[in-house]
Amino acid sequence: MLKYFFKQSHPAVAKGLIAPSLPKTHHRETLNLSTRANHLQLYHDAFNWPQALSQYLHPAYLAMYTLQAQAPLILNPAQPFAAMGLVHMSNFMHYTRLPKCGETLVIRCEFGQLWEQKRGWVFTVITQATDQSKNVIFNLESHYLSRAKHRCHSDDIPAYAPTKITIPETDSVAYKQTMCALPADLGRKYATISGDYNPIHLYPWLSRWFGFKQPIIHGMWSKARALSEIAQTWSQEIPRLPINCTVQFTDFIPLPNRITLHQMQDSHRTVLLGLPEGGMVTQTHRPYFVVEVDLANAHGDKIVGDDEASVSG
Numbered sequence: 001m002l003k004y005f006f007k008q009s010h011p012a013v014a015k016g017l018i019a020p021s022l023p024k025t026h027h028r029e030t031l032n033l034s035t036r037a038n039h040l041q042l043y044h045d046a047f048n049w050p051q052a053l054s055q056y057l058h059p060a061y062l063a064m065y066t067l068q069a070q071a072p073l074i075l076n077p078a079q080p081f082a083a084m085g086l087v088h089m090s091n092f093m094h095y096t097r098l099p100k101c102g103e104t105l106v107i108r109c110e111f112g113q114l115w116e117q118k119r120g121w122v123f124t125v126i127t128q129a130t131d132q133s134k135n136v137i138f139n140l141e142s143h144y145l146s147r148a149k150h151r152c153h154s155d156d157i158p159a160y161a162p163t164k165i166t167i168p169e170t171d172s173v174a175y176k177q178t179m180c181a182l183p184a185d186l187g188r189k190y191a192t193i194s195g196d197y198n199p200i201h202l203y204p205w206l207s208r209w210f211g212f213k214q215p216i217i218h219g220m221w222s223k224a225r226a227l228s229e230i231a232q233t234w235s236q237e238i239p240r241l242p243i244n245c246t247v248q249f250t251d252f253i254p255l256p257n258r259i260t261l262h263q264m265q266d267s268h269r270t271v272l273l274g275l276p277e278g279g280m281v282t283q284t285h286r287p288y289f290v291v292e293v294d295l296a297n298a299h300g301d302k303i304v305g306d307d308e309a310s311v312s313g
Contacts, residue, residue, distance in 0.1 A: 007075050007083035009146070014082075016150025019157060020121055023078035026110035029069055031129070033057065034102040043193055047228040056098040056239040059231075060224035062105075062138055063093055064194050066127040067220065069107050070142070073125060079111075081121065081146035088219050089122065090162070090248040091142040098239035099137060105129045112141065115160035120148035122160045165246055165292045167271060170281055173264045178229060179277070182217060184256040190221045214254040219289065223247045226272045226291040229261055244294040253288045268296030 012018045033040065040061065043049075049058045074083050099105060112124035122145050129138035143162075187201030199206035200216055207215045227245065231238075253259065258277040263270065273287040 003071075003075055004083040007077075007079075009082045010080040013080045013152075014148070014150070016148070016152045019152045019154035020080035020114065022080070022111040022114050022123055023076060024111075025073065025076060025078070026108060027069060027072040028106065028108045030104065031065065031107050032104045033099065034104070037101065039193075040101050043224075046190070046193055047224045049228055050231055050234070052236065053231060053234065053239060055100055057101055057103075058224065058227070059093065059095060059098060059243065059245060060220065060227050062099075062107075062127075062129055063091065063140055063223065064220050066107060066109065066140055066142075068195060069127065070109050070125050073109055073111060081123070085147065087145040087147065088249060089143045089145050090246070091140060091223075093141075093243075093245040093247075094139045095243045095245075096135070096137045097241065098243070099129070099131065104132055105138075114157055116151065116153065116157050117145060117160040119145060120151065121146045121157075165248055165271060165290045167273070167281065167290070168264050168266065168269075170262075170264060173266045175265075176263050178261040178263070180225070180259050180261060180274075182253065182255055182257040182259065184215070186221070186255055187215045187217055190218055194218065194220065196220070212252070212254070214256075216252040216254055217257075219247075219249045222249070222253065222274055222289045223291065226261065226274065226289070227293070229263060230265075230270050230272055230291070230293050233265070238295065241295060244292075246292045246294075248290045249288075250290065251286055251288045259288060269294050 010020065013020045040057065043061055044054065044058055047058060073079060074086070107127065107129050109125055109127045112126040115122040122143055125142045125144070127140040127142070128136050131137050191197045191201060196218055200210050200212055201218055202215055204214055207213070253274070259274050260277055260279060262273045262275060262281050264272075270293045272291045273281060274289045275281070275287050
C-alpha cells in the first residue's frame with residue numbers, strides 16, 4: 001500500500017499542459033486456486049456463499065484478486081495518474097462459466113480505453129483469466145476516475161458517455177428486501193481477507209485525513225455481498241452457464257451503517273440496489289450501488305459506467 005502513496009501523476013498532465021496517454025503494457029501471472037483453499041473458504045464464509053455451490057468460486061473473488069494483479073500497471077511510472085485517489089466507478093464482469101475451486105488460471109491485465117470526463121479522466125483496466133485448456137473464461141473491465149482540476153483537451157480522447165443500469169418496476173418482477181447491518185470494523189475485517197488496507201476503510205482518524213468523517217466500506221465488499229444474495233436462488237446449472245455482471249458504485253457507504261438490499265428478478269435478469277435503511281426504489285432515492293446479473297444475454301462485449309458515480313472501490 002505504501003507504494004501507492006509514492007506513485008504521483010505526470011507533472012505536465014496534472015498541470016493540464018499535455019493530455020494523458022496509457023502505456024502499452026500488460027501484467028501476467030498464474031493463480032493456483034488449489035493452494036488458496038483456506039482463503040477461499042474464508043471468503044465464501046464471509047459472504048454466505050451458498051453451500052450448494054461451494055465447489056465453484058464466488059464470482060466476485062477473481063474481481064477482488066485482480067485488484068492486486070492490476071497493481072504493477074497502476075504503479076507503472078509510465079501510467080500518467082496518481083495511484084492514491086483513483087475512484088473505482090464501475091466494472092463489468094463476464095464469465096463463460098464459473099471456475100471450480102481447484103483450478104489453475106492465468107491472469108492477464110492491460111490498460112484499455114481512456115476518456116475525458118467532467119471531473120477528470122476515466123480509464124479502464126482489462127483483465128482476463130484463462131483456464132488450463134487456454135480458454136478465456138473470465139473478462140473484467142474496471143473503470144477508474146482520476147480527478148483533475150486542470151485538463152488538456154485532446155480531440156483523440158472521447159468524452160465519457162456511460163450507460164446506466166435500467167431499474168425495473170418493482171411490481172413487474174419478483175421483489176424482496178434484505179436488511180444488512182454494517183459494523184464499524186467491517187472495513188478492517190474485509191481488509192484482512194482482501195489485502196486492501198486503503199486508510200479510508202479502516203479507522204475514523206485515518207479516513208479523516210482523506211476527507212471522510214467515517215470509514216467507508218470497500219466497493220468490492222458491496223459487490224460480493226450483492227452477488228451472494230442473488231446466488232441464493234441459483235440452481236446447480238447456473239455456474240456452468242455464461243454470466244454477465246455489471247456493478248456501478250454511486251455513493252460512499254459510511255461505517256457503521258444499516259442498509260437495505262432491494263432485489264428485483266425476472267426470468268433471466270436480476271437487479272439489486274443497496275439503499276440507505278428506509279430508502280425506496282425510486283428515481284429520487286440515490287442508491288449506494290447497483291448490481292445487475294444477466295444470465296440470458298451473457299455475451300461479454302458490453303461497456304458500462306455511471307457518469308454520476310463517485311465512490312472508491
